[in-house]
Amino acid sequence: MTVTVATLGFPRIGPRRELKFALEKFWSGKTDEAALATAAAGLRTAAWARQNALGADWLPAGDFSLYDHMLDMSMMLGAVPARYGAAPGAADLVTYFAMARGTTGGEDGCGHGHASLTACEMTKWFDTNYHYIVPELAAGQKLALGRLSVLDAWREAKAQGFATRPVIVGPVTWLSLAKGQGADPFDFLDEVLGLYAAILGHLGEAGVDWVQIDEPILVTDLDDRQRRALTRAYAKLARSGPKLMLTTYFGALDDNLSLAASLPVAGLHVDLVRAPEQLEAVLRAVPDAMLLSLGVIDGRNVWRSDLEALLDRIEPIATRRDLVLAPSCSLLHVPVDLALETKLDGEVTQWLAFAVQKIEELALLKRALNEGRASVADDLAAAARAVAARKTSPRIHDPAVAARIAAVTPAMRERGSRAARDRAQAAALGLPAFPTTTIGSFPQTSEVRKARAAFNRGELEGAAYDAFLREETERAIRWQERVGLDMLVHGEFERNDMVQYFGEQLAGFVFTVNGWVQSYGSRCVRPPILYGDVSRPAPMTVDWWRYAQSLTDKPVKGMLTGPVTILNWSFVRDDQPRAASCRQIALAIRDEVIDLEAAGAKAIQIDEAALREGLPLRQRDWQQYLDWAVDCFRLTAAGVGDATQIHTHMCYSEFNHILPSIGAMDADVISIETARSQMELLEGFARYRYPAAIGPGVYDIHAPRVPDEAEMVTLMRLAQQHLRPDQLWVNPDCGLKTRRWEEVRPSIEAMVSAARTLRAVV
Numbered sequence: 001m002t003v004t005v006a007t008l009g010f011p012r013i014g015p016r017r018e019l020k021f022a023l024e025k026f027w028s029g030k031t032d033e034a035a036l037a038t039a040a041a042g043l044r045t046a047a048w049a050r051q052n053a054l055g056a057d058w059l060p061a062g063d064f065s066l067y068d069h070m071l072d073m074s075m076m077l078g079a080v081p082a083r084y085g086a087a088p089g090a091a092d093l094v095t096y097f098a099m100a101r102g103t104t105g106g107e108d109g110c111g112h113g114h115a116s117l118t119a120c121e122m123t124k125w126f127d128t129n130y131h132y133i134v135p136e137l138a139a140g141q142k143l144a145l146g147r148l149s150v151l152d153a154w155r156e157a158k159a160q161g162f163a164t165r166p167v168i169v170g171p172v173t174w175l176s177l178a179k180g181q182g183a184d185p186f187d188f189l190d191e192v193l194g195l196y197a198a199i200l201g202h203l204g205e206a207g208v209d210w211v212q213i214d215e216p217i218l219v220t221d222l223d224d225r226q227r228r229a230l231t232r233a234y235a236k237l238a239r240s241g242p243k244l245m246l247t248t249y250f251g252a253l254d255d256n257l258s259l260a261a262s263l264p265v266a267g268l269h270v271d272l273v274r275a276p277e278q279l280e281a282v283l284r285a286v287p288d289a290m291l292l293s294l295g296v297i298d299g300r301n302v303w304r305s306d307l308e309a310l311l312d313r314i315e316p317i318a319t320r321r322d323l324v325l326a327p328s329c330s331l332l333h334v335p336v337d338l339a340l341e342t343k344l345d346g347e348v349t350q351w352l353a354f355a356v357q358k359i360e361e362l363a364l365l366k367r368a369l370n371e372g373r374a375s376v377a378d379d380l381a382a383a384a385r386a387v388a389a390r391k392t393s394p395r396i397h398d399p400a401v402a403a404r405i406a407a408v409t410p411a412m413r414e415r416g417s418r419a420a421r422d423r424a425q426a427a428a429l430g431l432p433a434f435p436t437t438t439i440g441s442f443p444q445t446s447e448v449r450k451a452r453a454a455f456n457r458g459e460l461e462g463a464a465y466d467a468f469l470r471e472e473t474e475r476a477i478r479w480q481e482r483v484g485l486d487m488l489v490h491g492e493f494e495r496n497d498m499v500q501y502f503g504e505q506l507a508g509f510v511f512t513v514n515g516w517v518q519s520y521g522s523r524c525v526r527p528p529i530l531y532g533d534v535s536r537p538a539p540m541t542v543d544w545w546r547y548a549q550s551l552t553d554k555p556v557k558g559m560l561t562g563p564v565t566i567l568n569w570s571f572v573r574d575d576q577p578r579a580a581s582c583r584q585i586a587l588a589i590r591d592e593v594i595d596l597e598a599a600g601a602k603a604i605q606i607d608e609a610a611l612r613e614g615l616p617l618r619q620r621d622w623q624q625y626l627d628w629a630v631d632c633f634r635l636t637a638a639g640v641g642d643a644t645q646i647h648t649h650m651c652y653s654e655f656n657h658i659l660p661s662i663g664a665m666d667a668d669v670i671s672i673e674t675a676r677s678q679m680e681l682l683e684g685f686a687r688y689r690y691p692a693a694i695g696p697g698v699y700d701i702h703a704p705r706v707p708d709e710a711e712m713v714t715l716m717r718l719a720q721q722h723l724r725p726d727q728l729w730v731n732p733d734c735g736l737k738t739r740r741w742e743e744v745r746p747s748i749e750a751m752v753s754a755a756r757t758l759r760a761v762v
């Protein structure tokens with residue numbers, strides 16, 4: 001029996017973020033479409049060559065995307081909303097980027113005249129920090145086959161000598177993640193299946209023998225309609241041409257296993273990292289004729305695997321049937337190459353594997369299985385030593401942290417009564433009705449980034465960098481005072497990222513120089529690596545807050561990232577429960593909250609932007625997660641007095657299912673994203689009688705578009721249909737770091753005018 005190695009997707013951003021730079025140059029008009037296409041083709045070729053050289057037998061094609069693979073699927077199906085004015089199936093790159101990013105009125109970055117168009121909604125891909133563009137399906141919409149980018153990619157690879165397996169998002173996942181407008185996305189099932197059949201037909205005619213069809217929806221709770229759609233879909237698609245490798249990831253198939261195993265597909269991929277316990281059931285359920293693909297290497301985390309333990313599990317199976325070994329999911333979610341890490345702590349480096357190293361691990365497993373362990377004895381021994389070293393390293397455990405955790409009492413999570421806090425905060429802050437604020441960050445201009453880069457390279461002295469940041473902060477404070485915002489922020493100029501910044505200052509984390517992971521489009525993050533017990537050696541933000549507050553009489557918010565978000569946006573330990581790591585982070589941030597209050601902060605924002613995305617994919621696991629997540633937030637926040645106003649912020653959140661937990665966080669003010677969904681979210685907050693104040697975002701900060709006052713007034717009036725006026729704050733959807741000052745200034749000026757208009761009516 002033979003073992004082969006597959007990759008389900010490779011990072012597309014490039015080892016040095018080449019795609020990011022190519023995209024941003026194109027969008028700013030510095031380069032043309034041909035230059036972007038050349039850069040993209042270079043990245044695809046490099047990715048195929050690399051995976052091939054590392055020993056992968058099945059290479060993906062179509063995993064690369066100029067923006068997002070869900071958007072690519074929508075384009076192939078011609079699912080382009082009418083407002084973009086493209087004939088069905090005939091959308092071009094301008095439309096593609098308009099859907100992804102929206103357009104400003106007049107000329108856009110591509111030099112085309114455009115009306116001002118809002119972008120399609122963007123939201124989290126399952127429980128990851130990757131964002132996809134939400135497909136829209138409106139009643140009466142016509143779909144039509146678009147350009148088959150996946151076939152183009154397969155041909156391109158073939159011309160270069162690479163045999164690849166095209167990847168597409170499966171129809172039931174695509175429909176389940178789509179948003180209907182006056183229609184249910186599943187009303188389009190037959191039409192969509194017709195198009196999928198046509199796509200597979202074209203692939204088959206071209207000579208494609210296998211297609212990877214991703215249906216991660218199979219690891220979630222499915223309703224009857226989704227189950228019926230799966231049966232119907234694969235009955236049709238299995239007859240449409242190439243063999244299908246039905247690919248599931250991010251969890252166990254569980255109650256969907258028998259359904260998945262009964263579909264007439266030629267192969268099934270299962271995630272054995274998130275759900276190692278499903279192996280036995282999978283082996284029982286999956287017919288011998290179905291090619292089994294085992295996701296044994298973690299595509300979501302950066303630790304080296306225990307290869308010998310894996311071999312112990314796989315060897316008995318490999319003697320009985322052919323196997324494909326693969327990462328659990330696409331490698332999109334991990335950095336490219338550990339070899340590019342020049343500054344990483346030597347000891348910790350040995351414990352890690354990025355995308356390249358993960359394929360090496362798979363190739364090693366393959367050889368051990370096909371040729372015997374003895375054929376790779378040295379490599380296996382080295383891997384075993386690294387795993388053992390990590391398990392026993394004294395650097396992981398800090399007795400002082402353990403002692404603090406043991407001493408946590410319930411009272412440390414409790415604040416005063418809501419009424420007492422409301423009174424004390426009103427007196428301390430004296431805010432008008434509809435108070436205005438922003439979410440924290442102001443534009444991270446290339447000047448700011450360049451200064452930080454120069455400082456990091458040692459070309460700019462600490463004192464000069466500091467002076468530069470102070471000037472930026474002062475300018476931001478002066479400007480906020482001038483436009484008349486009520487509660488100010490220092491602007492976060494000193495931060496590279498809201499999670500990485502804290503990771504760099506906390507004990508227990510290491511961080512990378514090139515460990516970039518795509519978050520959306522050209523935007524990337526470098527998740528810190530949490531390897532050991534967490535503590536806060538020294539205050540992290542207090543000096544910046546103190547300086548900002550010294551410049552103004554208006555209240556300046558202390559600005560922190562909460563423990564759940566730091567956890568969810570880091571690569572975290574797999575040797576203890578996530579809850580245990582989170583509680584350690586909570587105590588560290590709690591220290592900072594208390595120090596900010598002691599320094600005089602009257603309001604402190606603790607961002608929990610990632611709380612919702614961390615929600616387990618299966619409903620039966622929700623409550624346990626929510627309980628410890630809320631508990632950690634409360635532990636972080638509750639060290640302050642009644643007069644200190646605790647804000648929190650969450651973005652992209654789909655709150656309806658978790659409103660009681662949001663309430664239980666017991667914040668005084670929450671700012672949320674609502675602009676793109678016309679305040680629909682607030683209905684739930686009203687139904688649940690959310691007791692605290694809410695700042696529903698009045699404009700979408702993800703696109704360059706500048707909103708006008710009237711539309712923000714309209715949105716706030718919609719908000720008032722759900723909530724009391726005295727509960728409402730006025731703010732953007734999220735932080736402004738990705739915007740330019742040219743967009744921020746008029747947007748915030750209009751927002752402040754909108755608040756004044758609202759006050760005039762009350």
Ligand SMILES: Nc1nc2c(c(=O)[nH]1)N[C@@H](CNc1ccc(C(=O)N[C@@H](CCC(=O)N[C@@H](CCC(=O)N[C@@H](CCC(=O)O)C(=O)O)C(=O)O)C(=O)O)cc1)CN2
Nearest residue numbers: 446449450452453496497498499519522523524525569738
């Ligand atoms: N971790 C995280 N997840 C999140 C968010 C977030 O803010 N953080 N927000 C939501 C949306 N996601 C986002 C993710 C990334 C960015 C973002 O702006 N990322 C920046 C990078 C941020 C960063 O780490 N910057 C560093 C490094 C900047 C850099 O590229 N420097 C250049 C040199 C500077 C230059 O010449 O311009 C270099 O090192 O080569 C810094 O400022 O120090 C980007 O891709 O451009 C925004 C939103 C959800 N998930």
Ligand code: MET
Nearest residue numbers: 439440441607609735736
């Ligand atoms: C992704 S949530 C962002 C919150 C952060 N305070 C900011 O304004 O950038």
Ligand SMILES: [Zn+2]
Nearest residue numbers: 609651734735
């Ligand atoms: Zn946000």
